[in-house]
Amino acid sequence: MSGLEAFLHMGGYGAYVWSSYGLAAVVLIVNVVLPRRAERATLRRLARREALGESHDTTS
Amino acid sequence: MNFAFLHKYAALMHCYRLSRALTPWLAGASVLLFAWGLVGGLLLAPADYQQGDSFRIMYVHVPAAWMSMFVYMAMAVAGGVALIWKLKIAEIVSRACAPLGASFTFLALVTGSIWGKPMWGTWWVWDARLTSELILLFLYLGVIALHGALDDRRAGARAGAVLALIGVVNIPIIHYSVEWWSTLHQGSTVTKFAKPSIHIDMLIPLLVMISAFQCYFAWTLLVRMRSEILAYDRNASWVRELSREHGA
Amino acid sequence: MKPFTIIAAVVRREMLRAVRNQAEALYPLLFFALCVLMFPFALGTDSALLSRVAAGVVWVAALLASALSLESLFRADYADGTLEVLVVGGASLPLLGLGKAVAHWLLSGLPVLLLSIPLGLSLELQPALLGTLLATLALGGVCMSLIGAAISALTVGLRGGGLLLAMLILPLYIPVLIFGASATANAALGLPVAGELYFLAGLVVLALTLTPWATAAALRIRMS
Numbered sequence: 001m002s003g004l005e006a007f008l009h010m011g012g013y014g015a016y017v018w019s020s021y022g023l024a025a026v027v028l029i030v031n032v033v034l035p036r037r038a039e040r041a042t043l044r045r046l047a048r049r050e051a052l053g054e055s056h057d058t059t060s
Numbered sequence: 061m062n063f064a065f066l067h068k069y070a071a072l073m074h075c076y077r078l079s080r081a082l083t084p085w086l087a088g089a090s091v092l093l094f095a096w097g098l099v100g101g102l103l104l105a106p107a108d109y110q111q112g113d114s115f116r117i118m119y120v121h122v123p124a125a126w127m128s129m130f131v132y133m134a135m136a137v138a139g140g141v142a143l144i145w146k147l148k149i150a151e152i153v154s155r156a157c158a159p160l161g162a163s164f165t166f167l168a169l170v171t172g173s174i175w176g177k178p179m180w181g182t183w184w185v186w187d188a189r190l191t192s193e194l195i196l197l198f199l200y201l202g203v204i205a206l207h208g209a210l211d212d213r214r215a216g217a218r219a220g221a222v223l224a225l226i227g228v229v230n231i232p233i234i235h236y237s238v239e240w241w242s243t244l245h246q247g248s249t250v251t252k253f254a255k256p257s258i259h260i261d262m263l264i265p266l267l268v269m270i271s272a273f274q275c276y277f278a279w280t281l282l283v284r285m286r287s288e289i290l291a292y293d294r295n296a297s298w299v300r301e302l303s304r305e306h307g308a
Numbered sequence: 309m310k311p312f313t314i315i316a317a318v319v320r321r322e323m324l325r326a327v328r329n330q331a332e333a334l335y336p337l338l339f340f341a342l343c344v345l346m347f348p349f350a351l352g353t354d355s356a357l358l359s360r361v362a363a364g365v366v367w368v369a370a371l372l373a374s375a376l377s378l379e380s381l382f383r384a385d386y387a388d389g390t391l392e393v394l395v396v397g398g399a400s401l402p403l404l405g406l407g408k409a410v411a412h413w414l415l416s417g418l419p420v421l422l423l424s425i426p427l428g429l430s431l432e433l434q435p436a437l438l439g440t441l442l443a444t445l446a447l448g449g450v451c452m453s454l455i456g457a458a459i460s461a462l463t464v465g466l467r468g469g470g471l472l473l474a475m476l477i478l479p480l481y482i483p484v485l486i487f488g489a490s491a492t493a494n495a496a497l498g499l500p501v502a503g504e505l506y507f508l509a510g511l512v513v514l515a516l517t518l519t520p521w522a523t524a525a526a527l528r529i530r531m532s
Contacts, residue, residue, distance in 0.1 A: 011107060016174050017113060021102075024167055030163075038287045039286045042287050047303040143525065209463070215532065219530070227479075229518065237487060244493075
C-alpha cells in the first residue's frame with residue numbers, strides 16, 4: 001500500500017477514524033461560520049432599522 | 061490592588077472592540093495548534109498495541125469531552141457572576157457558552173460511540189462516562205431551552221444561570237451515581253476506556269489537541285459574544301454607528 | 309414571623325387550594341397509577357419479568373408523576389399576581405419555596421408513596437421489598453419536591469410549560485432514581501441497602517439547604 005493509501009486505511013479502521021475527524025471538522029467549522037453570519041445579519045437588521053427611523057423599544 | 065481598570069471592560073463596547081481585536085490572533089493560533097496536533101496524532105504517534113489505528117479517535121474524543129466539562133464550568137461561573145454582580149457581560153458569556161458546550165458534548169458522544177464500535181463491538185454501551193456525557197448534553201439543552209424560553213434576554217440569561225448552577229452542584233452527584241450504577245449492572249471488566257500509562261509520543265499530540273480546542277473555544281466564544289453584545293446594546297449610539305458603517 | 313409559621317402558612321394555603329380543587333389534586337395519583345398500569349400492557353403479565361421490573365417501574369412512574377405535577381405549584385399564584393406581590397412585597401422567598409416544596413410532597417409525593425403499595429404488589433413486587441421501596445420513595449420524593457420547586461419557579465408561565473419543566477428536571481432526578489431503584493434491586497438480592505438510604509438521606513439534606521435559595525433566586529428573576 002502506498003503511503004497515502006495506508007494513511008487513509010488506518011489499519012482497517014479508516015471508516016471509524018475519518019468519520020470521527022470529519023464530524024469534528026463539521027462541528028468546529030459550523031461553530032465558527034454560524035455566529036459570524038449571525039453577527040452580520042444582526043448588523044444588517046440594525047442598519048435597516050436605522051434607515052427606517054428610530055425605534056426605541058426597551059425590552060431586550 | 062485597584063481593580064478599577066477592569067471596570068471599562070464591563071462596558072459592552074470595549075468588549076466588542078476587544079473581541080474584534082483578539083479573534084484573528086486566536087483564529088491563527090487555533091489553526092496552528094490544530095495542524096500541529098493533527099500531524100502528531102494522525103502521522104507521528106505510533107499505532108496502539110491493542111487498538112491499532114482506531115485509538116487515533118482519542119485525539120478528537122478526549123479534547124471534546126474535556127471541553128464539554130470545562131465549558132459547563134465556564135458557563136456556570138459566568139452565570140454566577142451575572143447573578144451576583146448583575147453584569148451584562150457575564151450574562152453574555154454564559155449565554156454564548158451554552159451552544160458551544162453542547163456542540164462539544166455532542167461531538168464527544170458521537171466520537172465516543174464511533175470509537176466504541178471497534179473496541180467493544182457495539183455502537184452504544186451504558187458505560188459510566190458515556191452515560192454521564194449524555195446526561196450532560198441534556199443539561200446543556202435545558203439551559204439553551206431556558207435561554208430561548210424567556211422573551212427578555214437578560215432574564216433568560218439569568219434563569220439559565222440558575223439552572224446551570226443547580227446543574228453544577230448536581231454534576232458531581234450525577235457522575236458518582238452513574239459510576240456506581242454502571243458497576244452494579246455490568247462487571248468491572250472492559251467498560252471503561254483503558255487508562256494505561258500513555259506513551260509520551262501519544263501524549264504530546266493529545267495535549268496539543270486539547271490546547272487547540274481551548275484556543276478554538278476562546279475564539280468562537282468571542283465571536284458568538286459579538287452578536288449578543290449587539291443585541292444587548294442595540295439602542296446605544298456606538299451600535300447604531302456601527303450598523304450604519306456596516307451598511308444595509 | 310418565625311420560619312416555621314411562614315412555612316406552615318404556605319402549606320395550609322396549598323392544602324386549602326387542593327381541597328377546593330379536589331379533582332386537580334388527584335391528577336398526580338391518577339397519572340402515577342396509569343403510568344404503572346401501562347407496563348403490564350407493554351411487557352406482558354409474566355410474573356417473573358414483572359417482579360424483576362416492579363420496583364424500577366414504580367420508581368420511574370413516581371418520578372414522572374412528580375415532574376409533571378410540579379407545573380401547577382406556582383402557576384395559580386403567578387396567574388393571579390399573588391407571586392408578584394409576594395416577591396415585590398419582600399416576603400421571605402426561601403421559606404416560600406420551602407413551603408411550596410413541602411406542600412408538593414404532601415399533595416403528590418406522599419399519596420404516590422401510599423399508592424405504590426397496592427400498585428407495586430400488582431406488579432408482583434415481592435412483599436419483603438416493600439419496606440425498602442417505601443423508604444427510598446419517601447426520601448427520594450422529598451428530594452424531588454425540593455428540586456422541583458426550584459425548577460418550577462424557574463419555568464412558571466413559560467411557553468412549553470410542563471414539558472419544558474420535565475425536560476429540565478429529569479436529568480437532575482437521575483441520581484435519586486439510581487439510588488432509589490437500585491436499593492430495592494439490592495434488597496432483592498439480599499444485599500444491605502443502608503448505603504443507598506444514607507446517600508438518599510444525604511441528598512435530601514443537601515437539597516434542603518440549597519434549593520430554597522435557588523427557588524428564591526428563580527422567583528426574583530422571573531418576577532423582576
